[in-house]
Amino acid sequence: MSSVSTKELIHAYVQLPGVLRENFKELRSQAKENLDTCAFTTKKDEEWRFTDLKSITSNKFESVDTGIAQADLELDEYHLPEAMSSRLVFIDGNFSPSHSAIEGMPDGVIVGNINDFPEHEQLRSHLGTMTNYEDDVFVPLNDVNFQDGTFIFVPKETVIEQPIHILNVFTHRNNPHFVTPRVLFVGEMYSKATIIEEHIGLSDNVYLNVPVNEFRLYSGAHVHHARIQRDSKNASHISRPVAMLDAHAEYHSYTICLGSKLFRNEPRVIQNAEEVDFTVDGLVLIDGEQIADTHSIMDHRFSHGNSHQLHKVVVNDQAHSIFNGKIFVAKDAQKIDSFQENRNLLISDTGKVNTKPQLEIFADDVRCSHGATIGQLQDEEVFYLQSRGLTEQKSRELLVYAFALESVESMAVKSVEELLLKEVIAYTNRD
């Protein structure tokens, strides 16, 4: 596609009233500078070559007023039974204390709104330090504009049993607007937590969702991180989740893309010391004219790292999936074991898939491999099920369901697994 000029994109942002608040002043003013100078230039076109950004560039997005979130909004149906006392709710980017519930956390644990802890030492030392996306407007946009956000701190050797549910809700608003959810997670040595980050559009309105996540795992920390994207079908979602891992840390992430017109996810996991283990899995179910683009980086900077990526995609109608998975192994990072797999199932004749594994390995004693497949349902499979009495439609649904299931089964939380099964069934039943 043709390149998107800097001005087209920037235009939408610089006119926004970027409220430079007192909190995180340094981060914000630095970001403001970047935003003013950084260019979404043609030299980066390779990174955006396949991605049609029309749904962003054809709109002018306003920022959302800060203030009180709608306290009377009915959100019970989105609650997870496992997280009834470990939930943070943000409505159009504003923290909603009345919808949130944090109780019974172990001593020293912080789970709360980032603005309530601006001077916290861990927050000050980590916020904004991991997100070095090159020539990027989206991270600075979030830096400048995030109002509320999530701060989670888990002290040394502390285990949070219940999953923490971060629920980002987008209500109906008439004008296109943008929201910049923010998460900073800091897990100290040998701590353990499960985070479920969800984005839900309650309407089908136009908005731009630009979440930035920073996960800092100290030695031996374990984190499961599920990300569920059910944005409005006319929304655009540009995600920047980063995790940085110290020795013996484990980080397992699963991203599920169901909603939004445009989804661009750029997960990065950085191996910051020896002996880490991480996964960057994904499941994408798209149809209509949805575009789902994953550009991931698994960045091995030290020796003895294991990483695994299974990215599964189902494409129906005219939808378009893009995958670019990078595995970096630095010169002295020996004994890396990294595997990447992108499996695509095309269930229409008009869907489109671009897939590009990209391995950049500078060490000589590593095992890195990748695989990408694009397939359709096999006639013989359909006939087999049909010969047992299932209709052709049902047979196809079941086969798609089976394809998607593998990803869903790795969910650490039962109700999330059930929720996703429902979504998978709903997807396969769509006309």
Added chain:
Amino acid sequence: MLEIRNLHAVVEGEELEILKGVNLTVNKGEIHAIMGPNGSGKSTLSKVVSGHPEYEVTEGTILFEGEDITEMDADERAHLGLFLAFQYPVEVPGITNKTLLREAYNTIARANEREELDPLEFEDYLVSKLEIIEMKDEFLNRSINTGFSGGEKKKNEIFQMAVLNPRLSFLDETDSGLDIDALKVVSDGVNKIASPENAIVMITHYQRLLNYIKPDFVHVMMNGKIVKSGDISLAEELEANGYDQMQKELA
């Protein structure tokens, strides 16, 4: 029960005829064996009868219980009580045997206005059928044919047959690739299922299977047609003299 009249069929979109005028009548309570050399069209016949979309009937009719099923979809034929045990059962990772069978059983029940079974009733029903193929409960929760040995796959076909209780079953090379123990289990299973109310058509290359499942009728298929029919002695003749000899005689 089944009446095939002058059946001609081609691979969809191609000219070459694979079935060139097959006639076959199967009645309730009967067991038939169709034998023939490779490429004679016997497997194709079973696929055409069960409605494989890869084939197109160019002439002739298939009547099942008096109803013309020639143009029906495979699932509609299954609802009427037709079953095909595949020569190469398909692996379907991610869907368990139980899920498939419950969906299949209840779909067939609905189509015939019979009572569906709820999950608990169905579980009991399934377990009661396991002994037919001497398999354990965990068999139900494995993904369909995924990672199964050749013998397990064939047993699974017979298990599905037992659960769905069809009126007419085609067993396509069910004996191929089975060791003697598995062959016994599979054929015992078929014998347990066979009843005066249903019918079975075995497709096989070798006479071996017929030592375990006794057919009432044996047909020889060559070059897309049934060229000779008789009783078990026909199979013995084939075993002794081979297909070439028979071909010469017929010519």
